Amino acid sequence: MSDIAEERKKKLARAQDILEYRFENPSILLAAITHPSATEGKPVKFSYERLEFLGDSILGAIVANEAFHAYPELDEGGLTRIKVALVSGTSLASVAERLGFADVIVFGSSERGTGRRGLHSALENVYEAVVAALFLDSGIEAAQAFVSRTLIPKMSLDMAKEPENPKSALQEKLQEEGITPTYKLVETQGPPHDRTFISQVFAGMKALASGMGRTKKEAESQAAKAALDKFDFGTDKDAKAKAKAEKNRAKAEARAQAKAEKEAQAQARAEAKAAEKAARKAQG
Known part of the structure; x- marks a missing residue:
């Protein structure tokens, strides 16, 4: 052996x-x-x-x-x-x-x-x-x-x-606005035994921030922290106003996406119903 x-x-x-x-x-x-x-x-x-x-x-x-x-x-x-x-x-x-x-x-x-x-x-x-x-x-x-x-x-x-983990803190912040954050691995660097991961956090279709880490979890955590720093902790009135505007824009985009998906589903159902009606008429 x-x-x-x-x-x-x-x-x-x-x-x-x-x-x-x-x-x-x-x-x-x-x-x-x-x-x-x-x-x-x-x-x-x-x-x-x-x-x-x-x-x-x-x-x-x-x-x-x-x-x-x-x-x-x-x-x-x-x-x-x-x-x-x-x-x-x-x-x-x-x-x-x-x-x-x-x-x-x-x-x-x-x-x-x-x-x-x-x-x-x-x-x-x-x-x-x-x-x-x-x-x-x-x-x-x-x-x-x-x-x-x-x-x-x-x-x-x-x-x-x-004190909350950045991911859960960001989730609670965004859920106040009816948004659930999602994460996407956008890049992997280095050999298999020594990798670095880069992830982005999204609100709807809008990318909020990115983060880097030795694990996927760490990269997501760093992305969430960057998003919190960017949108939630402005120290002056202008920064806070900008953060609020960004959150509102992300919220509007998320709602618009949901509305578009709902309309697309309704359109698909209507088309399917029309096709079925036409088929029955042709058979009759």
């Missing part, structure tokens, strides 16, 4: 000890702890990238369910702040490091000797990927048990009162 294979075998065994769970399909867990730098030239399924995508959604649902039942007195805003705080990159990386995930991540040669530049984001990504791996191997109960043991103990009512 090669040194690389032996190293991965040991890390896989250690990861299962950390998780307190034995996998029916260990290859899923191996992928979950494998950094993209260790799979260059191989299909994406051999690293944590795809699992991270699935795990993010599963983790969000588990945390939302826990918060919903733990704090029945909280409104949507408070529950959102708790969820955002718990699933933030900093929170997940901290929990993953405390569990010992830094010692089980399989890095490629390009990451060795560099101080593991992406260790923080790797820890966050591996935590999410592990949640997905547990879900795929044994169902939601296994994923929920892991999250409940490792992450949920950090949850507290105080999180509902803490």
